[in-house]
Amino acid sequence: MNAKTFELANKNGVSMTVTNYGCTIISLRVPSKDGKTRDIVHGLDNAHDYSTKPHPYFGAICGRFANRIGNATFTMDGKVYKLDANDGPHHLHGGLAGFDKKLWTVDEATTSKLALSLVSPDGDSWYPGDLTVHCIYQLTNDNTLRIDYRATTNTKTICNVTNHSYFNLEGHDAKDVYGHEMQINADYITAVDETLIPTGKLAEVAGTPFDFRTAKPIGQDIEAAGGYDHNFALRAVGVAASVYSPVSGIRMTVKTNSPGIQLYTGNFLDGTVHGKGVTYQKHSGLCLETQFFPDAINKPEFQSPVVTADKPQEFYTEFTFEW
Numbered sequence: 118m119n120a121k122t123f124e125l126a127n128k129n130g131v132s133m134t135v136t137n138y139g140c141t142i143i144s145l146r147v148p149s150k151d152g153k154t155r156d157i158v159h160g161l162d163n164a165h166d167y168s169t170k171p172h173p174y175f176g177a178i179c180g181r182f183a184n185r186i187g188n189a190t191f192t193m194d195g196k197v198y199k200l201d202a203n204d205g206p207h208h209l210h211g212g213l214a215g216f217d218k219k220l221w222t223v224d225e226a227t228t229s230k231l232a233l234s235l236v237s238p239d240g241d242s243w244y245p246g247d248l249t250v251h252c253i254y255q256l257t258n259d260n261t262l263r264i265d266y267r268a269t270t271n272t273k274t275i276c277n278v279t280n281h282s283y284f285n286l287e288g289h290d291a292k293d294v295y296g297h298e299m300q301i302n303a304d305y306i307t308a309v310d311e312t313l314i315p316t317g318k319l320a321e322v323a324g325t326p327f328d329f330r331t332a333k334p335i336g337q338d339i340e341a342a343g344g345y346d347h348n349f350a351l352r353a354v355g356v357a358a359s360v361y362s363p364v365s366g367i368r369m370t371v372k373t374n375s376p377g378i379q380l381y382t383g384n385f386l387d388g389t390v391h392g393k394g395v396t397y398q399k400h401s402g403l404c405l406e407t408q409f410f411p412d413a414i415n416k417p418e419f420q421s422p423v424v425t426a427d428k429p430q431e432f433y434t435e436f437t438f439e440w
Contacts, residue, residue, distance in 0.1 A: 118220055120164040123231050125256040130154060131438060133256060136164035139217040140233050140252050142176035142282050143167075144289075144393070145262070147438050150366025156290075157367065159283035159402045161392040168218075172390050173383075174281040177217035178252055179210040181237060181244050182422065183279040184348070184379060184411040187314040191414040193245070193273065193423070200243045205312060212242040216250070216278065230255045239272075246274035248424070261437040268430040276430055277409040277422045279375075283383060283402030286362035286369060290395045294382065294403045295336025301329035301358045301380065303349035307410050307419075317416045319350055332361070335382065335403065344384035344400070348377045348411055358405055365440070372435040375407040376420045407434045 120138035134143040145158045159175050161167055167177075189200045189208035201212030210217065216235060225232040230253065237248040253265040268276040285291045305319035306327050322328040326338035327347060339345065351357050354374045361368040371378070381404040386397045413419040424430045 118168045120168060120220060121223065122164045123223075123226050125229055125231060125254065127229065127256050127258045127260065129258065129260055131256060131260050133254075133262065135231055135254060136167060137221045137223050137233055138164055138167045139219065140178035140221045140235070141167055141217070142280065145282070147367055147440065149440050155286075155288040155365060155367070156393070157284055157286055157288060159285070159289050159392065159397055166392070172392070173385060174210060174217055175392070176280070176282045178278055179281050180216035180250060180276065180278040181211050181242065181248060182208070182275055182277045182414070183210055183281075183406060183408050184277065185209050185314055187412045187415055191275070193275070193414070198243060198245060207312065207314060210281070214242055217281070221252070224251075229257070244274060246270045246272040248274055248276060250276070250278060252278070259437070260439070261435050264434045266430070266432045268424050270424050271426055273423060273425050275414050275422045276424045277413070279379075279406040279408045280434065281404055281406060283404055284360070284369065285402045286360060286367040287364045289393060289402070291401070292398070293336070293400045295334060295339065295400065296363060297335050297403065298332045298361045298363070299329050299335050299358065299380075300332040301349050301378065302352050302356060303378070304330065304352065305350040307348045307350060307377070309347070313346060313411070315348070315410060315412050315416060315419075317418055322349075329358075332359070339382060339400065345380045345382040346384055348379045348408070350377055350410070351375070357407065360403070360405075368439045370437045370439075371405050371407070372437070373407040373433065375409065375432050375434070377408050377410045379404065379406040379408055379411075381406065407432070
């Protein structure tokens with residue numbers, strides 16, 4: 118598979134490497150308070166490895182439907198669609214051949230912008246309708262990585278795309294993210310069952326390990342939470358979350374117009390994945406996946422992930438760095 122890599126950089130020393138296989142961020146380098154530039158995302162050694170070695174969605178764009186669909190099944194207009202069951206009985210991140218395993222088309226490539234697109238035909242991974250997804254990465258001189266998503270279709274279908282980068286603001290080779298101070302602008306999470314499928318109800322974060330309304334170290338309540346792999350219902354469009362590392366002095370602020378954000382702390386990393394000279398261990402990185410709520414197509418009380426010919430989807434996520 119003829120994957121290519123692309124370099125983006127700004128005038129302040131922030132730079133990144135992206136491959137069009139999976140529309141994947143391989144590295145993201147940010148200066149820190151000690152003058153050291155740190156690569157703050159998990160990744161494999163090179164672009165070729167992403168198509169030949171198993172990995173837990175490092176840096177990739179996930180779709181058609183990121184996160185989980187209960188029992189790998191949904192019903193739309195009276196028709197039942199059965200998807201890949203690749204997470205126990207459930208469907209996860211688009212299935213066995215999701216967007217993370219596709220070679221995306223490069224539409225534009227400059228030193229500050231990379232525009233890619235993917236055509237997912239009717240029946241791709243058992244989803245209905247022809248879907249075209251555009252993803253634009255832009256690295257600005259105010260130290261913001263902006264990701265714009267646009268999805269169009271010729272008929273009614275569902276779509277939920279997100280970037281699945283694993284961040285460690287001390288450097289991708291740091292041991293864990295316990296000392297990172299996290300704040301999330303959410304009063305509720307989507308309550309889930311024992312298999313992480315939402316019940317359809319929202320649960321207050323107050324008085325629970327999921328209360329990040331004011332900043333606290335991720336390690337403070339991570340064991341009580343059983344590791345974080347939960348969707349937070351965001352209060353409003355705009356600032357969704359911020360993370361700060363006292364070690365590096367790097368702060369990352371996340372903005373989005375998506376309704377939810379999944380905090381995942383690498384609970385399933387177990388030392389079997391190697392990349393960039395590192396063996397990645399449990400809780401060595403965190404993901405902040407902006408998204409529709411998990412299983413939203415099966416929960417009418419959640420914002421709908423349906424996209425139609427006359428109603429494209431348009432979402433953005435911004436990661437802004439300070440040091």
